Amino acid sequence: xxxxxxxxxxxxxxxxxxxxxxxxxxxxxxxxxRSDYKVELDGKSIELKNSPxxxxxxxxxxxxxxxxxxxxxxxxxxxxxxxxxxxxAPVEEVPEEKLPEEMLKLLDDHVxxxxxxxxxxxxxxxxxxxxxxxxSKTTDSEELAKYEKQIAGIDQQIADxxxxxxxxxxxxx
Numbered sequence: 001x002x003x004x005x006x007x008x009x010x011x012x013x014x015x016x017x018x019x020x021x022x023x024x025x026x027x028x029x030x031x032x033x034r035s036d037y038k039v040e041l042d043g044k045s046i047e048l049k050n051s052p053x054x055x056x057x058x059x060x061x062x063x064x065x066x067x068x069x070x071x072x073x074x075x076x077x078x079x080x081x082x083x084x085x086x087x088x089a090p091v092e093e094v095p096e097e098k099l100p101e102e103m104l105k106l107l108d109d110h111v112x113x114x115x116x117x118x119x120x121x122x123x124x125x126x127x128x129x130x131x132x133x134x135x136s137k138t139t140d141s142e143e144l145a146k147y148e149k150q151i152a153g154i155d156q157q158i159a160d161x162x163x164x165x166x167x168x169x170x171x172x173x
Contacts, residue, residue, distance in 0.1 A: 050062040
């Protein structure tokens with residue numbers, strides 16, 4: 001019986017200690033969702049996916065969503081909210097007259113190479129088409145003769161049927 005009482009007291013101590021510690025870290029509040037609040041960024045109205053909150057005289061915006069609009073990256077690591085600037089490498093356009101001569105020559109050479117390549121590919125394609133057409137002409141003439149013989153045979157069969165069944169002859173004309 002003593003063991004049960006000791007276990008009960010120990011459990012009660014651990015249970016209340018955890019609750020007491022959590023109470024100091026996290027506090028529940030009651031805030032109002034204010035979908036009627038308008039938010040502007042640099043004079044432009046923005047639409048947030050999540051509405052702002054109002055609590056105890058202060059307004060609260062959804063941090064991640066708003067930070068991304070400001071060009072920040074948001075991370076939550078081990079209880080710390082970290083905002084980082086998103087750095088974009090600046091892109092600088094160089095006018096053609098400021099390109100080094102070597103670059104211009106390289107570009108010209110590439111254009112010439114591409115034109116020569118395109119010409120050769122078009123010639124190759126044309127030559128292959130001509131070769132295929134040449135093959136198909138010989139094949140086509142042989143097949144044409146074969147089909148003409150078959151058609152002549154069918155025509156002869158039709159003529160024989162017309163002679164055998166003259167009453168159906170008008171349907172074949």
